[in-house]
Amino acid sequence: MSLSLIKSWVFDLDNTLYDPEEDIFSQIDKKMTSFISKRFDINTNDAFNIQKEYFLEYGTTLAGLMNDKNSNIDPDEFLEYVHNIDLKSLNPNLELKKAITNLIGPKFIFTNGTKYHAENVIRKLDLENVFEFIFDIKAANYIPKPNIETYDSFFESTGINPKTSIMFEDMGRNLIPAKDLGMTTVLIKREIPNQDNIFQDKKYSDIWGQDVPADYIIDDLAKFLNNI
DSSP states (O other), X not given: OOOTTOOEEEEOOTTTSSOGGGOSHHHHHHHHHHHXXXXXXXXXXXXXXXXXXXXXXXXXXXXXXXXXXXXXXXXXXXXXXXXXXXXXXXXXXXXXXXXXXXXXXXXXXXXXXXXXXXXXXHHHTTOTTTOSEEEOTTTTTTOOTTOHHHHHHHHHHHOOOGGGEEEEESSGGGXXXXXXXXXXXXXXXXXXXXXXXXXXXXXXXXXXXXXXXXXXXXXXXXXXXXXX
């Protein structure tokens, strides 16, 4: 495998640098439902539906809440609440660390989460001092992927060229604007655990939207990087 023209390496965070079975993002998911349930005084089922409908329409649940004139949401309060989770299940992946470290060129995190959350995850994965820059939802002015203006902001902040960059994502729809801008795209196919049967509704069954024309479709990030 030759990616000789690639000079910059861009990684999503959650469910990309670790497997969904580590039960990290599922905690965030439940915290979002809890936040909405408490804020609007509604049951968890209704809160879950609002959460997912906002996610599908706006890119993130937070973006939907911020666009809801009746919610009067403080984005920092929301983000602090949902990222207050237990990371004890995360352990260093030495093979992945070696593979990323050996890549020639700067590496970046591009996430719809917060820098605080990203730093906590990276610390647990023993990936500190590996990434050049973390571009988070606050740096994006709370406008999430897959909005094209967020990608423009990312490239303006980092100064890298999309045509010589590669992006790794577990969520297919976030690769569409990346590909439109000229990035090489890699979709990491993930089996999202459905332990609580939360995706029984058909409209949420493929919420990660993985059927996209990425340049590469993989199921093992470390293996892919080691084959370059």
